[in-house]
Every structure is written in structure tokens, then in C-alpha cells.
Amino acid sequence: MMLDGKIAVVMGAGSGVGRASALRFAEEGARVLCADIRPEGIKETAAAIEAAGGTAAAAECDVSKEADVAAAIEAAVAQFGRIDIVFNNVGVPTPRLGAKLEDHTAEDFQRLVAVNFGGVFNGCKQAVLQFKRQGGGGAILNTGSVAGLVAWGGSVYGATKGAVHQLTRAVAIEGAPFGIRANAICPAGMPHTNFMAAGGLTISGDAREKMVENVGATHPLGRPITAEDCAEAAVYLVSDRALNITGVLLPVDGGYVAR
Numbered sequence: 001m002m003l004d005g006k007i008a009v010v011m012g013a014g015s016g017v018g019r020a021s022a023l024r025f026a027e028e029g030a031r032v033l034c035a036d037i038r039p040e041g042i043k044e045t046a047a048a049i050e051a052a053g054g055t056a057a058a059a060e061c062d063v064s065k066e067a068d069v070a071a072a073i074e075a076a077v078a079q080f081g082r083i084d085i086v087f088n089n090v091g092v093p094t095p096r097l098g099a100k101l102e103d104h105t106a107e108d109f110q111r112l113v114a115v116n117f118g119g120v121f122n123g124c125k126q127a128v129l130q131f132k133r134q135g136g137g138g139a140i141l142n143t144g145s146v147a148g149l150v151a152w153g154g155s156v157y158g159a160t161k162g163a164v165h166q167l168t169r170a171v172a173i174e175g176a177p178f179g180i181r182a183n184a185i186c187p188a189g190m191p192h193t194n195f196m197a198a199g200g201l202t203i204s205g206d207a208r209e210k211m212v213e214n215v216g217a218t219h220p221l222g223r224p225i226t227a228e229d230c231a232e233a234a235v236y237l238v239s240d241r242a243l244n245i246t247g248v249l250l251p252v253d254g255g256y257v258a259r
């Protein structure tokens, strides 16, 4: 098992990539603190982990609030004794998907920055503080996006993800002398998660199937990216098999940015 004996905190564990990763981390032997702003989501994820024979706890947490993030990490330490992995996976979409730069209100801008960049800042900071308190290093994983690697639409969203990428590299360099690694996964569009609905896209049935097919067709490999694809990359990057890998921004994109 790749994460045997590890303690992981997964932010945004109530849905999509966070849920799939929490489940995979537990399958690989980690005990997992599932954190999310939606309490129902994390209860379901934690219950699914326990039902499969794993060990999980749940903590309600708004990642844009530093005190919430600190409390989630403290809860994991109180329950499991230490932490080894923090996955800062929360991101919210551009409100009204398809909105142009000039369509963003000041509130839209502030929310995207506070959750997508601020949340990852809070998670990295609290992880580093805890890793240094307990000693022995640790692994941070952040969720960036293809939208932070290329200009792809969603101008402010993409800029927050570009900031996440740069923060990841900075934390990797600052953390290296302490055995702290920091990497990011950079997914392309994942039509199966709740992300697009959070951006106001509510389609179902044939129209949804067509949209999934169209998203897949934009990738050289021809398939849409799934939360499970991201979870596989996440398991590897937070595991000791990646002990000499840090500062990496790994596209999970079917070849999208390689063209």
C-alpha cells in the first residue's frame, strides 16, 4: 500500500477530485481527515471510507478562512497524532461560466481570489507550520488547473490557478531543507464533477452527454478527464515513491497542453 500509516488532510473532500482522492488515499492505507464547506458531502465521503474498511474523520471548513484551515489540521492532529499529507484541492469556478474579464464584478474577483488562491495559501501555511512543529517533513499537494498554464477562458479563475502554481514552486523551494515537498496537479476540464454546476452550468440528459463528448474531444487522448484520473496522480505525488519530486506542476489533461 502506497500510503500505509500516513495521515492525510483533504480539503474539498465532499465532492469530485477531493472525494475520489480521499477514497484512494484511504484505499492505500492512509487515515483521512475530510474537510469541506458542505458538511453533508464530507459525512458521505467519510462514511464511504469507513464502509470500505478505512479510517476517516470529517471537519467542516471554509478554506478562505485561515482559522478554519488551522482548526481542520488541529482536528487531524488531535485525532490521529500527526499529519503527513495536506491536499489543498478546493477551487470554485468563474461565476457564470463563460463570463469575460469585464463581466466579473468586484465580488466575483474577491471570491475567486479568496477561495482559490487564499485557500491554498492558508492550507500551505498551516501545513508547513504543522510539519515544522512535528518534524520529519511532509507532502503538500495543490490543485491547479490547465487554466493556470494556458489562457483557456475564465480569465480571473485562470489567474488564481497560475498563482497556485507559483506558490507551489515557492513552497517547494522553501520547504525542501525541512523535508517538505510541494507539488500540484493541473487538471483539464472534468465534466463529471459538480464544478461546472457550481459555475451555473446545469444541463442533463443528451445535452450533458454531448458536452462530455465535446470536452473529451479537445484532448489529444480524446477522453474527458475524471476525478479518478486526478486521484491516481495525487496518490503518487503524496506517496514516498515521489520522495525526490517537488515543485512539479503535473498536467492531468490527456495531452492538452503538450500540443
Ligand SMILES: NC(=O)c1ccc[n+]([C@@H]2O[C@H](COP(=O)([O-])OP(=O)(O)OC[C@H]3O[C@@H](n4cnc5c(N)ncnc54)[C@H](O)[C@@H]3O)[C@@H](O)[C@H]2O)c1
Binding pocket: 011, 012, 013, 014, 015, 016, 017, 018, 035, 036, 037, 038, 041, 061, 062, 063, 064, 089, 090, 091, 092, 093, 115, 119, 143, 144, 145, 146, 147, 186, 187, 188, 189, 190, 191, 193, 194, 195, 196, 198, 227
Ligand atoms: N472540474 C473541472 O473542470 C476542473 C478543471 C480543472 C481544475 N479543477 C479544479 O479541481 C479542483 C476540484 O474541483 P472538482 O471538479 O472536484 O469540483 P467540485 O465542485 O466537484 O468539488 C469542489 C469541492 O470544494 C468544496 N468547496 C467549495 N468552496 C469551498 C470552501 N470555501 N471551503 C471548503 N470547501 C469548499 C465544495 O463543497 C466541493 O465539495 C478545484 O480546485 C478546481 O478548481 C476543476
